[in-house]
Amino acid sequence: ANHEEKDFTAADYKTNPPTSGNHFPDWYDDGVYEPGTTDNLGMLVHTLEHGRIDVQYKEGTSAEDVTKLEAFLAETDGYHMLLFENATGMDAALAATAWGHSLTCSKIDDTTWDALRTFRTAYIDKGPEAVP
Helix, strand or coil: CCECCCCCCHHHCCCCCCCCCCECCCCCCCEECCCCCCCCHHHHHHHHHCCCEEEEECCCCCHHHHHHHHHHHHCCCCCCEEEEECCCCCCCCEEEEECCEEEEECCCCHHHHHHHHHHHHHHCCCCCCCCC
16 A cells, blocks of 8 residues: 555545555544545545544434444544545445455444444554554
């Protein structure tokens, strides 16, 4: 995975949402993002290289489910995680991505939370570059 100063699109990656590949030199900070504020896909992929977990929900997700996702991040004070609305047109209702790994959920229901916790435990801080 190389750094490139370009506008990355979903077509630049083998998976949707992306889990690795070339990316922008800068990255987003950990945290919860309002819809439309994470439009640099290359910066999102860069977060994964540094061991972050990106949790992303499909456009049109209910405010209630977004609030539940925010509470999920709050379980660990959002440590090395990002939450944002997906902008790649993914099919899944919800996805969690880590470098080289993804969890996709066709719906958000009671089983989602255990799956997210298991994914977080398995992949947080496991990117190929040191975690800053």
